[in-house]
Amino acid sequence: xxxxxxxxxxxxxxxxxxxxxxxxxxxxxxxxxxxxxxxxxxxxxxxxxxxxxxxxxxxxxxxxxxxxxxxxxxxxxxxxxxxxxxxxxxxxxxxxxxxxxxxxxxxxxxxxxxxxxxxxxxxxxxxxxxxxxxxxxxxxxxxxxxxxxxxxxxxxxxxxxxxxxxxxxxxxxxxxxxxxxxxxxxxxxxxxxxxxxxxxxxxxxxxxxxxxxxxxxxxxxxxxxxxxxxxxxxxxxxxxxxxxxxxxxxxxxxxxxxxxxx
Amino acid sequence: xxxxxxxxxxxxxxxxxxxxxxxxxxxxxxxxxxxxxxxxxxxxxxxxxxxxxxxxxxxxxxxxxxxxxxxxxxxxxxxxxxxxxxxxxxxxxxxxxxxxxxxxxxxxxxxxxxxxxxxxxxxxxxxxxxxxxxxxxxxxxxxxxxxxxxxxxxxxxxxxxxxxxxxxxxxxxxxxxxxxxxxxxxxxxxxxxxxxxxxxxxxxxxxxxxxxxxxxxxxxxxxxxxxxxxxxxxxxxxxxxxxxxxxxxxxxxxxxxxxxxxxx
Ligand SMILES: Nc1ncnc2c1ncn2[C@@H]1O[C@H](COP(=O)(O)OP(=O)(O)OP(=O)(O)O)[C@@H](O)[C@H]1O
Ligand SMILES: [Mg+2]
Numbered sequence: 001x002x003x004x005x006x007x008x009x010x011x012x013x014x015x016x017x018x019x020x021x022x023x024x025x026x027x028x029x030x031x032x033x034x035x036x037x038x039x040x041x042x043x044x045x046x047x048x049x050x051x052x053x054x055x056x057x058x059x060x061x062x063x064x065x066x067x068x069x070x071x072x073x074x075x076x077x078x079x080x081x082x083x084x085x086x087x088x089x090x091x092x093x094x095x096x097x098x099x100x101x102x103x104x105x106x107x108x109x110x111x112x113x114x115x116x117x118x119x120x121x122x123x124x125x126x127x128x129x130x131x132x133x134x135x136x137x138x139x140x141x142x143x144x145x146x147x148x149x150x151x152x153x154x155x156x157x158x159x160x161x162x163x164x165x166x167x168x169x170x171x172x173x174x175x176x177x178x179x180x181x182x183x184x185x186x187x188x189x190x191x192x193x194x195x196x197x198x199x200x201x202x203x204x205x206x207x208x209x210x211x212x213x214x215x216x217x218x219x220x221x222x223x224x225x226x227x228x229x230x231x232x233x234x235x236x237x238x239x240x241x242x243x244x245x246x247x248x249x250x251x252x253x254x255x256x257x258x259x260x261x262x
Numbered sequence: 263x264x265x266x267x268x269x270x271x272x273x274x275x276x277x278x279x280x281x282x283x284x285x286x287x288x289x290x291x292x293x294x295x296x297x298x299x300x301x302x303x304x305x306x307x308x309x310x311x312x313x314x315x316x317x318x319x320x321x322x323x324x325x326x327x328x329x330x331x332x333x334x335x336x337x338x339x340x341x342x343x344x345x346x347x348x349x350x351x352x353x354x355x356x357x358x359x360x361x362x363x364x365x366x367x368x369x370x371x372x373x374x375x376x377x378x379x380x381x382x383x384x385x386x387x388x389x390x391x392x393x394x395x396x397x398x399x400x401x402x403x404x405x406x407x408x409x410x411x412x413x414x415x416x417x418x419x420x421x422x423x424x425x426x427x428x429x430x431x432x433x434x435x436x437x438x439x440x441x442x443x444x445x446x447x448x449x450x451x452x453x454x455x456x457x458x459x460x461x462x463x464x465x466x467x468x469x470x471x472x473x474x475x476x477x478x479x480x481x482x483x484x485x486x487x488x489x490x491x492x493x494x495x496x497x498x499x500x501x502x503x504x505x506x507x508x509x510x511x512x513x514x515x516x517x518x519x520x521x522x523x524x525x526x
Contacts, residue, residue, distance in 0.1 A: 052422075055422070055426060057418075057422045057425075057426075074425070074431075075422060075425035075426045076425075076426070076428075077426065077427060077428035079426060080426060080427075081422075081423075081426050083419055083422070083423065085419060087417070087419035087420055087422070087423045088423075089420065089423070089424075089438070089441070090442075090518055090519070090520075091441040091442070091444070091518045091519075092518070093518075100424075100427055101427035101428055104427055104428035104429055105428055132517070132518040133518075134518070134519075134520040148423075148427070149426075152427055152428070154426075
């Protein structure tokens, strides 16, 4: 049985005093256990919306999402998420944030400390344990959000541009780390990114979405062998970028009657 | 973390700067009286007021009155805080309560609550109870609306994060909503506290019954203006200590909050 089934999903945002926005229009996607799938698409095409639907934070206008065959009815700790805007708890320190989910699981203090420290070290925030989020840079906050999710050890990782605020070097290091975690812990990952190379490097499949209303334009198999030459990664990324380019251009054509993102 | 000498000097300077205006005002007061610019009956010198205060201390009466006013103020503050937070929170949690409560709060807000004092005297007598009830009623509306505003709109991403980390729906309130609303709730309490002091003293002035308000009214009846000024001085002092204490508690509770780290 597939791990995540997204069946005929449409999402319309109704808004007072403005025409409704069709964010997703007929999306079907199946993700097997332990699969790493990336979503790429122009800004505003509904990638975050799709992740929020799988997370159970919002419900679809039509269609259904199933996890292990059971319909999603709400959020749960089986699906961890890194939000695009991090959403750290401002009243908790870095350690407090990373330990939060562990405490909810009822893990004893000592063990909690140990696990949290492991992930804080992993995201290179050693020494910042007692600092509150508002004193961290955007990239550091993003890494706390990553550690907070990973510490909970969910089976499904939903990640919304989790490396978007990072510098190129940290980004490469964390890509390696994530790939390693995925390889060892066998997680199912749904990963949103704007970086096509990152998508190809990390994932087994890359889903290219159309400009809004979001549909799936193409699914590219990117399951390269671990020792694939850089050239192969680049070539595949080139191909996907060519497809994506059309959509990005479509999304920003002047005179387009669909309103632009602010 | 240690403060640099520059920072420490800046802080010292800050304290002096902060008090400079008050000190200047006191000096002006003293100066005007020493220079015999005003009748000492209308405005006794600060030094006279303080001397009177030192004398009164021995009698014990003033100490007892001050304690009484303090007791009434704090009792009303604790009641207004507890009741106000409970009502404000309930209004955020329940749509029917919100439907009922929101207009009532808007309606009650601009009423000068002190107008209810005669009624409370009828209901609760002329002693402590009517004064404390009056003060509680006057302050509670502020706490209700601050709590309600703070708990009504919470960043949905915080709620979602908590849920995906395993927090049960019913636990969201205590784990997320209350901490997120704490700055607003504390602001409500900080406005309510001096309000409690003011209203307590006014109730004492209206219905007699000792306390600093009663003390000042009696003094004015017997034309003892230095006593009146002593009462005002003590009230200001109590008010300062109370609000400063609460501000300290706020800094401590909100160490995580960006606003609390901005120091200029
Ligand atoms: N809560 C909401 N209410 C109304 N419209 C919304 C809401 N959330 C998203 N939208 C709209 O739905 C569309 C898709 O938004 P979404 O955030 O899913 O895009 P995205 O693909 O994640 O974009 P980006 O790459 O810029 O993050 C956008 O046009 C947006 O304006
Ligand atoms: Mg997005």
